Each structure stands twice: as structure tokens, then as C-alpha cells.
Amino acid sequence: MNTLRNHSVLLAAAGTVLTLSLTACQSEGKADSAPKATVAATVAATGKAADGKDTSASGTTDAAEPARSTEPKSPRDSAAGSAGTTGEQASAAARVCTSRDVRVTAATQDGPPYTHIVLTAKNTSGSSCRLAGAPHIQFLESHKQDVPVVAKSKPASPVVLAPGAPAYALVKLSDGGVDEENEPVSAFSVMLEGDSTVIAVSAPGSGIAVDPAKALTGYWTPELRNGADDF
Numbered sequence: 001m002n003t004l005r006n007h008s009v010l011l012a013a014a015g016t017v018l019t020l021s022l023t024a025c026q027s028e029g030k031a032d033s034a035p036k037a038t039v040a041a042t043v044a045a046t047g048k049a050a051d052g053k054d055t056s057a058s059g060t061t062d063a064a065e066p067a068r069s070t071e072p073k074s075p076r077d078s079a080a081g082s083a084g085t086t087g088e089q090a091s092a093a094a095r096v097c098t099s100r101d102v103r104v105t106a107a108t109q110d111g112p113p114y115t116h117i118v119l120t121a122k123n124t125s126g127s128s129c130r131l132a133g134a135p136h137i138q139f140l141e142s143h144k145q146d147v148p149v150v151a152k153s154k155p156a157s158p159v160v161l162a163p164g165a166p167a168y169a170l171v172k173l174s175d176g177g178v179d180e181e182n183e184p185v186s187a188f189s190v191m192l193e194g195d196s197t198v199i200a201v202s203a204p205g206s207g208i209a210v211d212p213a214k215a216l217t218g219y220w221t222p223e224l225r226n227g228a229d230d231f
Contacts, residue, residue, distance in 0.1 A: 094160045097121070097129035099197040102161070104135075104190050106171075108204045113176035117204060119169040119190065121220060123161035131159045131167050133193030134219040139185050143212045147171070150231045153218035170218040170229045174211035182209035 102121040109116040119135055134154075137147040159167050174180050186207045190199045218229050 094128050094130040094158075096194045097123065097131045097161060097192060098195045099192060099199050101125040101129050102131070102192070104199050104201050106201050106204050108208070109170070113174075114208060115172060115174055115176040117171050117173060117208060118224065119171060119201070119217075120166050121161075121169075121192075122166045123163055126163055128160055128162050131161055131192070131220045134217055135169050135171075136191040136193070137171065137188060137215075137217055139188045139210045139215060140183055140212060147215045147217045150216050150218050153221065153225075153228045153231070155219060155221045159220050159222055165222075167220045167222055168224050169220050170224055170231070172214065172216040172231055173208055174214045180211045180214065182211050184208075185210045 101123055103124050104119060104121050106117050106119055108114045109118050121131060121135075123129060134149040138144060139147070153170070161167055174182055184207050186203050188201055188203065190201050191197065192199070216231055218231070221229070
């Protein structure tokens with residue numbers, strides 16, 4: 001009888017120990033899961049782990065590359081940088097006129113005494129070309145030097161001739177005095193800048209009187225201008 005009682009006591013004690021063990025395990029399991037749930041909620045809400053590292057997808061790429069502006073440039077901004085150079089680039093791209101592209105003629109300017117003539121170079125080709133510099137003029141066989149060029153007559157931009165368009169150059173022959181050393185000229189030679197071909201030009205009327213010491217020429221220009229072409 002005592003043996004049976006002792007056995008019952010032992011079973012009861014063992015059951016108590018087992019119950020306490022299970023309770024402790026459940027308590028420990030709850031304690032472990034609570035922080036994990038809290039950490040998961042924190043990461044989901046802030047995108048950062050407990051150590052401060054960014055775990056979001058955007059945080060990873062933003063850290064590797066600096067932010068780039070995707071705002072498109074306005075047409076006004078793009079045009080502002082190129083507006084000042086468009087005309088110059090177009091002029092520079094045009095090929096230089098040669099003697100095959102233009103026809104050069106001469107006409108007297110004002111009335112007698114005729115101290116100036118005007119050269120006209122007309123583009124007779126089918127495409128645009130650039131008439132560079134000033135005409136290289138020699139009036140007399142005895143004077144092989146080109147007629148000096150007047151610097152102030154140089155145009156602000158290159159002269160580009162469309163098909164059929166003319167350009168002009170004012171040429172001074174003399175001062176118009178009776179005591180000058182004028183020589184009669186019925187024809188003279190003209191060369192274009194960048195072309196070695198000699199163009200024979202007939203003098204207007206019955207001929208012109210030239211004083212080689214006084215002769216001057218202006219640059220090719222789209223039109224004759226008061227002031228710049230007065231010499």
C-alpha cells in the first residue's frame with residue numbers, strides 16, 4: 001500500500017516537472033518570436049534594419065549612383081547656344097567662288113571726271129559660293145603689284161552668293177586732277193581670292209584713266225555702303 005502511494009507521488013511530481021518544462025518552453029518561444037516580429041515590422045515601415053543599413057531597392061541604387069536630372073532642356077536653351085554661330089557656320093561651309101562661278105564686269109561711278117569704277121561679280125553657277133576677300137587687280141603691265149585694299153571696307157561676315165546674286169567692289173582710279181600721272185586703260189586683270197585664274201575685264205566706255213599711285217580697291221560686299229566704301 002505504501003508502495004502504491006509512493007508511486008503515485010512520484011508520478012504527480014514528474015507531471016508537475018513536465019508541466020513546468022512545457023510552460024518554460026512556450027514562454028521562451030514567445031519571447032524569441034516577439035523581437036523578430038518587431039524587427040520585421042520596423043524594416044517594413046522604415047526600409048532600414050536595426051544597424052541603420054538601407055534594405056530598400058531604391059536605397060541600394062541611390063547609394064551607388066548620384067541622382068540625375070531628367071528634366072528636358074527647353075528649345076530656347078538649345079537655340080541660345082547655337083543662334084550666334086549658325087550664320088558663321090553656314091558661311092564657312094560654302095565653297096569659295098572661282099572664276100568658273102562668277103562673271104566680273106566694270107562700270108563707271110558718278111560723272112566725269114571718272115575717279116571710281118564699280119566691279120560686279122555675279123554668280124552664274126547653279127550653286128551658292130563664298131566670295132572671299134577683295135579682288136586682286138592689276139591695271140597696267142608696267143605695274144605688277146596688286147592695287148592696295150582699303151581695310152575699312154571689309155564686311156562683317158563672309159559674302160555668300162546664291163545663284164544669280166551679285167557682289168560689288170568699289171575701285172578708285174585717281175584723284176581726278178589734271179596734273180596726275182594717269183595712264184589710259186582699256187582692259188585690266190582681276191583674280192579672285194583662292195583662285196589663280198586671271199579674269200580679263202574690259203574697261204567701261206572708251207577706256208579709263210588710272211594713276212597707279214592713287215589706285216585703291218575695296219572688299220567684295222553684297223552692296224555698296226556709304227562711309228565704308230567712300231575712299
